[in-house]
Amino acid sequence: QVQLVESGGGLVQPGGSLRLSCAASGSIFSINDMGWYRQAPGKQRDVVASITSGGITHYADSVKGRFTISRDNAKNTVYLQMNSLKPDDTAVYYCYVVRFPNYTYWGQGTQVTVSS
DSSP, rough: EEEOOOOOOOOOOOOOEEEEEEEESSSSSTTTEEEEEEEEEESEEEEEEEEEETEEEETTTTTTTTTHHHHHHHTTTEEEEOOOOGGGGGGGEEEEEOOOOOOEEEEEEEEEOOOO
């Protein structure tokens, strides 16, 4: 099993920044992809960004140029730097990891609210 603990959510004004962190523990060998999804009220959970073990990143079109995903393999942690936040970014953000061969584990979610 893999346990994921997220931190860094909160309330921020439009145009502001937040940095989310997600630390993995437990059976953390052979972790491949790491990433973030988000779910707004009444909407489905959508991918935000992902990063492979080799550092290749992918972003949803809605966050390109504003969000940056990174990972520290030594700390088994994935980060999401979110800049120029908009009210539409308001959602619960969930981190995930994929462990070889194809097991996916999820964090508990952290609320991000963008409002003036």
